[in-house]
Amino acid sequence: MPELPEVEHATQRLARSATGKQIVALRTLHPAIARGLSDGDLARVAARTVHVVERRGKHQLVHLGDDVVLVAHFRMAGDWHDGVVTEPPRFARAVLEFSDGSAVFLVDSRAFATLVLRTRGDEGIPALGVDAASAALDGDALRGALAKRRGPIKPALLDQAVIAGLGNIYAAEALWHAHLSPFAAASSLEAPQLMALADGIRRTIALAMDDPGRYSRGEGLARLAVYGREGAPCLRCGAPIARVAQAGRSTFFCAGCQREPGG
């Protein structure tokens, strides 16, 4: 399940399960996923070999040779499950069947995930900002990415053209780590806040990378600082965690210790 750390873990698992294997067939198991793949696409995948699996933001590229690329996006609830063709797991929406009898399923309870066949260099992925897991993400990179951005910082962090890989949970977590209000004007942040935010994003991503169960399940959410903790005491200052809507999404934050610059 899917923000950058979860997608990265899933990409690594797919790479381990699929790299070097010959594909017998790619099959769709749900109309929503079938919409992105024509019969010609499915035929073009058959008999190919999985060369390299790569993550780009929250997108995953499965390179199949001859510049053929299978592009996957999990959206809200997608994941890869290893298995055998004859026993599809619950919520299986597509399956890559390999010549050795193994299989990898795209599972997705919401059926929002996408799978399309593209050409290398024309993957159909919109422009992405600096990767949230990149060492290049520092205060300067954030300043450049946010300079022309109007409005509050929290929705800006969800824009993949600003930073690639953050989602609603870790954007809130990163702002908490940075002691920064989700309402702070994105373009108004100065060097200290930008550095704190870059550091908060790095720390949030690193924590999640080391703790794959963090994102989902009640137990995992219990390890988050603000997301899902409305009314509970802030782990830092004890003030109750608040919840508001921004750009149609829930934002959890601590009004006690997450400040606006100058505030």
Place this chain on the structure above:
DNA sequence: CGTATCCTGACC
């Protein structure tokens, strides 16, 4: 910027 939308589940 905000809202609706894709589809299906979990939870109240």
Place this chain on the structure above:
DNA sequence: GGTCAGGATACG
């Protein structure tokens, strides 16, 4: 039965 959900896009 209603509400809400980790994403992303189209549109007003």
